[in-house]
Amino acid sequence: MYNIESYLKTQYRLTQESRAIVFGYCKDISAEDFVNENNSFGLGGSIRNLLVHVANAYEYWILNNALNNKTSNTPYSSVTTASELESVYQNIDDGVLEFINRYKSTAFEAMNLNTKKVNHDVSPLELFTHVVTHEFHHKGQILSLSRHLGYTPIDSDIISF
Structure with a gap:
């Protein structure tokens, strides 16, 4: 029987492995395309902006609010x-x-x-689930955006067939 700590650590390790695949893929995207903004994808719509936005969600919810570490969003x-993003995410991983x-x-x-002057009653499990699912949502956008830029997206699913 697993305890919640091992479950969450395993879930996060799987998330990190999927993220590493995306980071590896992004290293093959040109510097120009990495920061190319496409407003159809929101948040400034670049691959870089979406990855930083995900980091900001972890920084906001986990680091700043749950851990009370008053760090600035990237x-x-x-x-x-x-x-450069890998070092940003190292701090998030530690958090x-x-x-x-x-x-x-x-x-x-x-x-x-x-x-933001709104009270949220949430469990740590809900908070953890929120940031992880948020990351996977935007990962899909990143891969779709890369296709629009002429790249062939990779499979970054946790289970690949």
Whole structure:
């Protein structure tokens, strides 16, 4: 029988493995295409902006709110390559593991987060699920955007056939 800590760590490891595939793929995308903005994809619609947006969600929900580490969100313009993003995500990875360790015994209990003057009663499990599913949602957009730029998207699913 698995405990919630091992479940969350395993789930996050799988997320990191999928992310690493996307980062590897992005290293083969030209620097110009990496930052090319397509407003059809929202958030400035570049591959870079979408990856930074995902990082910002982890920074906002996990680092700033759940862990109370008052860090600034990563500005889009501070990142120009997929390699630079890897260091941004290293900080996030460390934060997510700290989050799991801190909340492993209360993963199903509501915690109150006051964000933008709105109170949210969410469990750590809900918060974790929110940021991970958010990442996968935008990963799909990134791969679709790359197709629009003329690339052949890779399979970054957790289970590939």
